[in-house]
Amino acid sequence: MKKFLLLLHEDIEKLNELSSKEMQQLADAHMRWAERLAAAGHLISGDGLQEKSVLISGKDCIIKDGPHLESKEIIGGYYLLQAEDLKTAVELAKECPTHLYGGTTEIRQIMEMEDYGQ
DSSP states (O other): OEEEEEEEEEEHHHHHTSOHHHHHHHHHHHHHHHHHHHHTTOEEEEEEOOSOOEEEETTTTEEEESOOOSSSEEEEEEEEEEESSHHHHHHHHTTOGGGGGTOEEEEEEOOOGGGGGO
């Protein structure tokens, strides 16, 4: 099985417009989806991420507070999955609740040792 990281790109403006009931429904949808992924043997881990971040850049390690995106989008969470291939990971990600309110998922395959030699 290969490993895939799903980065959840959230529209922070849309999320801020949700009522507390809608936020709870979204959280519940994520929990149900994660439980289905775990039951099927695909879920390795997953969590939400705090909105604020720190960016360290350059050889002088310049530190800046985040978020650093130019847009209204943040990475609100992640799931680490295992699947036979990218096609399967894409099919799994189509059901991610982040899509309910305008979010998108970015899927990145985790490199394996043999990938470093290419």
